[in-house]
Amino acid sequence: MTGHIVGIEGTAHTAGVGIVGPDGRILSNIIDSYSPEEGGIHPREAADHHSDILPDMIDRAMKEADLDRTDLAAVAFSQGPGLGPCLRTAATAARALSVSMDIPLIGVNHCVAHLEVGDLTGATDPILLYVSGGNTQVIAFVNGRYRVFGETMDIGIGNMLDKFGSTLGIPFPAAPVLEAKARNGGELLPLPYSVKGMDVAFSGILTSAARLHEKGASIEDLSHSIQETAFAMLVEVTERALAHTGKEEVLLGGGVAQNARLVEMVDIMCRERGASHFVPPPPLLRDNGAMIAYTGLKMFNAGAFISIEESGILQRFRTEEVEVTWR
């Protein structure tokens, strides 16, 4: 039983360890998120959480996959983009495993992993709408490279939702609470709809919503209005990317893609233009190690290894920078 790949994820608040077999089947996918007492971003605390827990998570992932460490052919890790302290912790765990087992190291771009793992949903050549806390991008593979068709010019959609929640005293992560509140919202309050070319911006929504809240707007109406406005922006840019590339599939990725209203809007857009859409199950939507392992396997088969010296983290690892040798 050789040829298995372990993937270690640690770009932000979530630590993940996943294992795939040589055929790409996911054998385990252990996820553990750091949730701060107070809202906001806590890179150091999250990194401490990851370094405390990763060794044990690797053991659990091995056990769940019913494997021995000698069955591993390579170790893949999230090399970037992300928060420095978190990335460093995941990279350290990966290097240690690579050295101790004498197996190659594979540096995976986290955003690309969200796209690659779409295979498992049946998508063949999709536009990825990637919506998480820190990241908001529309990505596809075109002409031999991963390309960003649109992205946020300020904050990620998830951060915007969480930040708005924290101004209302809702603990992190607030986005699911806001989604529930939005279901009881009725009135659509005016918020800035900001799409420029293929890019979006969310900070204007945050400022306006806070002002409306001070003036007495209900949390329900505000949540509803924020979702309707921000999600419409995302779906519009996704549709433009479809039209521009001629592709016919949309894949969702990132934790915010668990929002039922966003999924519904993507579904309607796709139906209206005769495209199909794919939503991975939550453990593959969220940040996770299985997608790192899965992408790592493709890279492994193409011999895309890196040495320890080349394994430095890349906090601003851009999707377009990925040198693709495995597709």
Next chain:
Amino acid sequence: MEVTRGDVIRRGSEAVVHAGTWEDMKVVIKTRISKGYRHPSIDLQLRSERTRHEARMLRAARDHVWTPRIIDIDLKEHTIMMEMIEGPVVRDLVLEITDGNLDVRPDGGRDQISAIGRSIGAGLAKLHAGGLAHGDPTTSNMIYHDGEVWFIDLSLGSRGADIEEKAVDLRLLREAVESTHPGTTLFDDAIDGYLSTSPDGDAVVEHIERIDSRGRYRRRPAV
């Protein structure tokens, strides 16, 4: 007012363009379509704002470059009716020349490409001198008519454009040429035309490099 709607010329992600006639005139009717995914009030607001913006941009551009005359806008139907500019879109024309499907002179059409490129550049320079940025200067948004390049689809354009927006226009043109007309001199010719028409063209062209060096400005990656 007698309007007849004919064939669909193009169905884009945002708008459908129909050919038609108004009285004896050939017209084009561009309709912004409703999107079922978005809230009805956002849908209505975007469609009417964008229709109004595009009409305003077309009118403003008319003082500087060849652009179709607007005959009517209907903010309830979200339509702009404009005169039809007869002739190929520049994209198709250039592709025909470069594919050798046109009966061109022995130089393989290089002179024609040069002339078209220079008119594109000169047109953008005049728009920019009027403070307008086109916003989406691909060769599908230009029509070749009577030996001139006409500009359409200014829906992403802006007024009061600064040097950044002007340089972005040129950069978008470069991306469009690289993806649709690779290996042609079209972009270099456009820059020639731009520089010989625009008084402050040098500064704008230099600014392109500054944007390039920032490394994060690809609105429309080449397909």
